[in-house]
Amino acid sequence: MRRLRIGSTVVSRDGFAGVRIATGRETLCIDVINVDGCSYLLYTHLHPRHFPGVEKIDIGKTVSPSVGPHRIGPGNTITLGGFTVKAVDAYNIGEGKEVVHPKGLGVGYIVKTNDITVYHMGDTDLIPEILDIDAKIDILFIPIGCKNVLCPEEALEVVKSLRPFIAIPIHYEDKSLLYTFRDIVQPYTQVVIM
Amino acid sequence: MIRLLERVLEKLYSDESIVPPIMRWKYVDVREYEAVYRRSVGDVAGFWGEEAKKLVWAKPWRSVIEGVPPHVRWFVGGEISAYHNVVERHRGTWVWNKPAIIWESEQGDEEAISYESLHNLVEKLSSALKSIGIGAGDWVVFYVPPTIESIALMLASIRIGAPFEAVFTGFGFYELGNRIASRRPRLLVTTDGFYRRGRVIDTVLTVRRAIEYAKHRCSTVVIERIGSVKLMESEMSFDSLKSLGGERVDSFTGPSDHPLFGLHIAYEDGYKPITHGVGGYLVQTYSTSRWIGLRPHDTYFCTVWPGWITGITYVVFGPLMIGSTIVLYEGSFDYPSIDRWWDIIERYAVTLFLTTGSALRMLSRAGNQHVKAHNMDTLKAILVTAEPLEKDVWWWTYRVVGTGGTAMITSVPESLSGRIPVLNMYIQSELATFVLGNLINYTFTPVVPGSVGRPIPGFDIDVVDEHGNSVRDSIGELVLRKPWPSMPVEAPKEFFDSWREGFYRTGDYAYMKKDFTVFVLGRRDGVMKVSGYRLSPGAVENILREKLGKNVIVVGMPDEARFEAPMIISKEGLDLKTVRNLVREYVGAISEPIGIKVMNFDEKAPKSALRLDIKKAFWS
Numbered sequence: 114m115r116r117l118r119i120g121s122t123v124v125s126r127d128g129f130a131g132v133r134i135a136t137g138r139e140t141l142c143i144d145v146i147n148v149d150g151c152s153y154l155l156y157t158h159l160h161p162r163h164f165p166g167v168e169k170i171d172i173g174k175t176v177s178p179s180v181g182p183h184r185i186g187p188g189n190t191i192t193l194g195g196f197t198v199k200a201v202d203a204y205n206i207g208e209g210k211e212v213v214h215p216k217g218l219g220v221g222y223i224v225k226t227n228d229i230t231v232y233h234m235g236d237t238d239l240i241p242e243i244l245d246i247d248a249k250i251d252i253l254f255i256p257i258g259c260k261n262v263l264c265p266e267e268a269l270e271v272v273k274s275l276r277p278f279i280a281i282p283i284h285y286e287d288k289s290l291l292y293t294f295r296d297i298v299q300p301y302t303q304v305v306i307m
Numbered sequence: 308m309i310r311l312l313e314r315v316l317e318k319l320y321s322d323e324s325i326v327p328p329i330m331r332w333k334y335v336d337v338r339e340y341e342a343v344y345r346r347s348v349g350d351v352a353g354f355w356g357e358e359a360k361k362l363v364w365a366k367p368w369r370s371v372i373e374g375v376p377p378h379v380r381w382f383v384g385g386e387i388s389a390y391h392n393v394v395e396r397h398r399g400t401w402v403w404n405k406p407a408i409i410w411e412s413e414q415g416d417e418e419a420i421s422y423e424s425l426h427n428l429v430e431k432l433s434s435a436l437k438s439i440g441i442g443a444g445d446w447v448v449f450y451v452p453p454t455i456e457s458i459a460l461m462l463a464s465i466r467i468g469a470p471f472e473a474v475f476t477g478f479g480f481y482e483l484g485n486r487i488a489s490r491r492p493r494l495l496v497t498t499d500g501f502y503r504r505g506r507v508i509d510t511v512l513t514v515r516r517a518i519e520y521a522k523h524r525c526s527t528v529v530i531e532r533i534g535s536v537k538l539m540e541s542e543m544s545f546d547s548l549k550s551l552g553g554e555r556v557d558s559f560t561g562p563s564d565h566p567l568f569g570l571h572i573a574y575e576d577g578y579k580p581i582t583h584g585v586g587g588y589l590v591q592t593y594s595t596s597r598w599i600g601l602r603p604h605d606t607y608f609c610t611v612w613p614g615w616i617t618g619i620t621y622v623v624f625g626p627l628m629i630g631s632t633i634v635l636y637e638g639s640f641d642y643p644s645i646d647r648w649w650d651i652i653e654r655y656a657v658t659l660f661l662t663t664g665s666a667l668r669m670l671s672r673a674g675n676q677h678v679k680a681h682n683m684d685t686l687k688a689i690l691v692t693a694e695p696l697e698k699d700v701w702w703w704t705y706r707v708v709g710t711g712g713t714a715m716i717t718s719v720p721e722s723l724s725g726r727i728p729v730l731n732m733y734i735q736s737e738l739a740t741f742v743l744g745n746l747i748n749y750t751f752t753p754v755v756p757g758s759v760g761r762p763i764p765g766f767d768i769d770v771v772d773e774h775g776n777s778v779r780d781s782i783g784e785l786v787l788r789k790p791w792p793s794m795p796v797e798a799p800k801e802f803f804d805s806w807r808e809g810f811y812r813t814g815d816y817a818y819m820k821k822d823f824t825v826f827v828l829g830r831r832d833g834v835m836k837v838s839g840y841r842l843s844p845g846a847v848e849n850i851l852r853e854k855l856g857k858n859v860i861v862v863g864m865p866d867e868a869r870f871e872a873p874m875i876i877s878k879e880g881l882d883l884k885t886v887r888n889l890v891r892e893y894v895g896a897i898s899e900p901i902g903i904k905v906m907n908f909d910e911k912a913p914k915s916a917l918r919l920d921i922k923k924a925f926w927s
Contacts (some may be wrong), residue, residue, distance in 0.1 A: 118418040217349045275643040278406065280418060292713075299685060300604050303406045303632055305417070306654040 116307045117252075117279070120228035123250055126307040130284045132254050134190030136226045141221055143194050143233045145253075153193045156180070158219030162229045165253055178220050187220055187242070190290045197225040205261060206223030210238070211247060211260040212279070232265035232277070236260030236284065239267040244274045252261040253277035257294045272298045279303050309592045311573040312816055316800035318697040319757035319826045320818070323366050324516065326753045327709070327728045328717035329687065333751060337822050340750045340761060342706050344823070347764035351789045352798040355381070356863070359792075360476040360588045362392050364796060365560045366587075376790045377806040381587035382563040389567055389585045390466040390558045391600045392593070393627050394429065397422050401602050402630035409606075409655060410455050413638025418457050420859040425462075428455075432463035436494070441524065441541075443468030443561065445493040446569075449753050450483055450514050452501040453612050453635040455621065456519050456530045456545050460496050461568075461613070461623055468559030469493075470566035470582065473623075474625030476501075477840075478482070479848060480574075481893035482578065484520035489580050495527045495567065499536035503643045503695075511536050542659070544667050564796045568619060572736040575833045575915050576845035579799035584741050589624070589793035595740040596625030597731070600659055600688050600747030603630035608651060609661040610640065615840065617692045621661060631659075640666060649708075653681040660689045663839035664696040664731065665869050671703040684711040688747055689729045692840055693825055693839030696731040698757035705729045705756070731826055733759040735813055736841070737802055739793035743825055757927040766791055770819040775808040784831060785817035786810040811905040833918030835863035835871045842898050844918060847873060850893045856912055857881065862921045864901065876921055880905055 123135045131145040144150035144163040156177035166179060167253050176191060176198065178231030183191055185200045192198070201223055204216040213235045221235035221243075229251035236256060237243065237303045253275060256262035260286050263271065272280055278300045282294050283288050295304045326334050328692045335343075347354040352371040359371070359382060388395075420428070427701040441447065447918045449471060451457040466470045466544075472490055474483050487495070497514045500507045511529055518525070528841060529538055530545040563586030571578035589715040599621075601607060607626050632656050640648050648670075652660060656758050670677070687706060705722035716724035732744030745751055745760035751762060762768035767789035774779045779872030788810045795802060805812045814830040835842045844861035853858050857880075865873030875886060881903050890899050908917055 115415050115417060118416070119420070119871060120424070239646060250430070288682075295486065295656050298682055299606070299658075303419070303606065304656045305409070305419075306656075 117305060117307065119251060119278075122226045122229050122231075123283075124231060125279065126283060130157075130256065131163075131237075132231075133281070134193050134196070134224055134226065134231055139196070141193060141198075141224060146150060146244065153196065154181075155198065155222055156213065157221060157233065163236070178218070185220065195227060199223045202240060203237035204240060206238045206240060206302055211261065223250075228292050232275070236262050236270075239263060239270055243271055246275060250277040251277050251279065253280045254283050255280055257282045257290055258285035258287070265290055266289070268294055269297050269301070270303050277302050279305050281305050281307055308783060310393035314697065315815065315828045316826060317829070319695055321698045321756045321758070323756055323758065324447075324866065325705070325725070325751035327705070328724075328726050330747070330751055331717065335750055335752055335795075337752055340752045343750050343761060344557065344764050347729040348767040348789065350767065351767065355590060355792050358594045358765070362535065362589055362593060364741040365395055368563065372694065372790065375491065376903065377794065377803050377811065378575070378860055379790045379794060380564055381792045381794070382590070385563040385586055385791065386560050387425055387563060387586050387589070387787050388558040388560040389589060390429070390462060392589055393624055394422065394426050394462060394464070394655070396628075397559065397630050398426070400630070405630070406632045406679055407627065408455050408458060408633050408635055410453070410635045411637065411651065413505070413642055416453055417644070420481065421620040424919065425455075425459060428459045428549075428554060429462045429466055430458055432545065433466040433551065434553035435548045435558050436463055436467055437556050438551050439494075439548070441467065441469050441493050443464065443559050444467045444566070445494060446490040446491055447471045447494045448474060448487060448492040450451070450476060450495065450497045450510055451518075451638045452476060452498060454498070454530060454532070454637065455635070455683070457496065457498075458613075458635070460528070465567060466558050467556060468561055468565065470568055472569045472571070473610060473613040473619065475897070476508060476510060478895035479891065479893045480516035480520060481846060482846065482895055483513060483517035486580075487517055487521040487523050489571065490569065491523060492525055493526055496530070496531045497643075498530045500533040501516075501637055503571050504639045507533060509688070511542075515539070527660065540779075541557070542683050561585065569797070570616060570619070570736050572836050573841045573843035573920070574799065574801050574845070577800065577849065579692075580797065581737060581795040581799070581802065583793050583797035587794065588739055589628070589837070591740045591791065591793040592620050593628045594765070596621065596629050598746040598749040599690060599761065600746070601629040601631050602763065604627075604747075605658045606634060606656055606685075607631045607659045607661070608634040608636070608648075608655070608657045610636070610648065610666060611661065611663065611692060611839075615693075617734055617737065620740050621735075640670075645670065645708045646680060649678055649681040649683060652683045656685040658685050658687050660686055662691060664691050664694045664700065665838040667691065667696070667700050667704050668868050671700055671707070676709050678707050682712045682788065683708065684713050685902060686711070686727055688727050690744075691729065691731040691733055692741075694836050697831060701729055701731070701756040716906060728754055730754065731759045733825070737795060738787070738791060738813075742787070742791070743768060743827075753823045756907045758824045761825065768825070769810070770825070771810070775810070779821045780818075782818050782828065784825060785813045785815045785825070787813070804827035811813055825892060830863075833859075833862065833915055833922065835873060836867075837863065837871050837873065837897065840897055842873065844873070844905060845914070846894050847875075847898050847900070850889060851875070854889050854893070855881070855885075860917050861900070862913060862922060862925065864925055872927070873898055875900045875903040876905055876906050877903055878905070893912050
């Protein structure tokens with residue numbers, strides 16, 4: 114597993130849309146299926162490639178819009194050890210595409226550690242709420258697979274708006290989408306493929 | 308000799324002129340190039356004086372150049388801060404918040420740092436260096452792989468006016484010790500090791516032996532990469548140094564010729580120190596870095612480590628002055644598999660790739676499938692340095708690596724039609740920057756495969772016969788007829804002796820066409836070019852005389868992969884394993900000989916003449 118360090122925070126991808134954010138002894142996991150080593154479990158929504166099922170997780174550590182002791186919705190903030198987590202909107206708008214993620218089903222997470230801000234967008238289309246985010250984003254985990262999430266061209270608009278320090282594509286199967294994303298986005302950020 | 312040079316030339320020479328598809332909108336013809344070039348070398352002082360205005364000077368110079376070559380000084384009376392011109396000039400611009408360096412270890416660990424964070428780290432380290440007594444003019448010697456910490460410490464050194472020398476980790480303790488003895492540094496910087504082909508290279512042990520050999524007392528800062536070494540009393544960890552803090556110090560501002568960095572470079576009888584000064588060096592570096600195509604939006608990957616001139620100029624200084632993002636890779640090109648560099652280019656969206664001819668030769672032999680497994684469409688150019696690049700290898704790089712995977716209006720991936728420029732450049736430690744080569748952001752003329760392009764504006768380059776007369780379409784020696792801004796502020800006698808009959812002799816044979824295209828053919832003396840590294844035969848001879856009591860001659864043999872490879876010439880049989888172990892341990896793995904040839908020679912004859920005679924015999 115590749116790990117990228119910025120300051121004292123280390124991020125890595127884990128699976129299709131999964132992400133680990135580690136600082137010292139704590140690891141916050143988002144949409145991770147194999148939860149070994151996770152101090153906190155965050156889920157953007159409960160679709161199979163994002164959520165392993167309640168029987169496979171420690172429910173007490175879990176934060177999500179619909180399971181676990183810490184139910185969270187867009188605009189809510191929670192502090193988990195050294196992490197401050199804010200939930201933000203993530204949904205499909207339905208224009209020309211199927212609405213698999215209706216508004217209210219899922220969220221994205223903006224996670225602040227003591228030195229950087231990481232934004233995992235969840236499963237979303239290009240929605241106005243994303244373009245209104247005014248936080249300085251250091252690492253953007255951005256879905257680019259086109260199927261029920263952003264297409265590379267829409268992802269470009271997100272990157273142009275947020276201007277993250279580094280953008281890491283997630284949630285794709287077709288590699289041609291990955292290269293399209295990388296090639297059109299690179300002038301506006303630094304793409305790192307993990 | 309001519310016969311062997313003709314054989315080299317045969318592998319290089321081409322009459323073809325290629326305009327890569329992505330350069331069709333901006334290339335110039337040779338007449339336009341000639342006009343710009345002749346104007347620049349007609350008034351070298353005026354040309355470089357204009358270029359120097361692009362740097363930030365604390366005090367302007369009163370004259371661009373004074374003295375008689377080789378004893379000249381540039382930007383006399385000018386005062387300048389090196390650090391301000393490399394990093395701090397970006398404060399307040401968009402560059403400040405972008406990645407300055409992305410580092411990757413052989414194991415796959417990655418780290419990124421912004422210009423702002425790099426600056427904060429450098430500020431902290433420069434205060435810490437001051438607090439342990441390092442000041443302007445004190446030398447700091449590095450024996451490190453490329454890491455963010457080592458680059459930050461180099462920048463922290465120049466921030467307080469302390470010049471540095473980076474010693475390539477391929478050199479053994481004896482050669483490192485010689486450099487320590489020569490520079491008498493106040494501080495050494497190393498790592499507790501690093502991984503190469505999955506094996507730990509014990510750098511700190513080499514440093515300890517080198518210090519003992521040099522009999523020089525100084526502190527050592529150890530960057531903890533492996534975390535398994537117990538530090539000695541005279542050693543301090545990088546983290547401990549960083550935590551020392553201390554008062555914030557201002558960037559050092561000094562005269563234009565204040566020493567910035569040095570290298571020990573290969574001459575026939577050993578390695579000798581040269582030092583480059585701040586003003587002239589940074590002028591040349593900033594200009595050539597822009598001209599070779601670097602821009603702030605670029606993600607740039609150079610495979611040459613600091614420790615060689617390309618790695619200093621086009622890793623530590625040039626890209627940072629421009630505001631580009633540098634990809635630093637710490638490991639071997641073929642670990643865990645031979646496509647590692649292609650993988651790096653793909654994953655970090657690298658736009659400009661700089662490597663050596665030897666590396667391309669080896670990669671081309673590994674087969675096209677390793678290249679085709681990766682999408683490298685972000686590349687806009689491939690630059691090649693340090694040695695002649697055969698036209699076959701050029702064509703392979705242009706077609707197989709340079710076409711890309713996506714069809715464009717003028718390039719077709721299936722037919723390997725070529726898309727981006729592949730440009731061999733010429734550099735030498737004494738010259739500090741590229742002085743020959745096609746320039747993406749300046750005078751880009753059609754590319755001639757196998758050549759090093761045409762002379763870069765500002766450098767008065769010629770090829771002369773043994774009488775010093777210019778020759779065209781004929782083999783001669785590559786010379787510079789006028790001084791260049793980064794002339795060393797300190798150099799051995801050999802450098803000054805190279806100025807004869809009114810020009811500087813580079814020591815390289817070359818062939819120049821009437822249209823200014825140059826083909827560099829290799830050294831005219833016994834100095835070796837091995838995998839692009841300039842190596843001294845004398846250094847190997849000395850250690851075998853000292854340790855085995857044997858008088859041998861070392862000659863660069865033609866080598867398909869590395870251009871040249873060291874061969875031991877001995878009057879009696881020697882055990883190759885013993886010789887190799889000795890050379891690896893003392894001089895370094897890069898000088899390891901490929902074999903031993905038993906041959907009679909006159910021990911009283913000058914070694915330089917013997918080397919040339921033997922070289923002629925083997926090469927022809």
